[in-house]
Amino acid sequence: MITIERIKNIAEDIIADDGWVNDSHTQxxxxxxxxxxxxxxxxxxxxxxxVANG
Structure with a gap:
């Protein structure tokens, strides 16, 4: 099972990857x-x- 922490780390990597942003459209x-x-x-x-709180 994938944890929320792992998803957060993956999301941070994706968000940080802005090398392809080069104009207002890609921004x-x-x-x-x-x-x-x-x-x-x-x-x-x-x-x-x-779920934790029932």
Missing amino acids: SEHTGIKAGLYALIHHLEETEEE
Whole structure:
């Protein structure tokens, strides 16, 4: 099973990889990717808390 911490580390690597961003269009794509990854992590953390609290 993949842990939330592992997903966070992978997301950080993806977010940090901005070498392909070279104009406003790719900057917008990168911003969208970051937003999606942050939303995924937030949802996983909330779900984990709900399971822990029963």
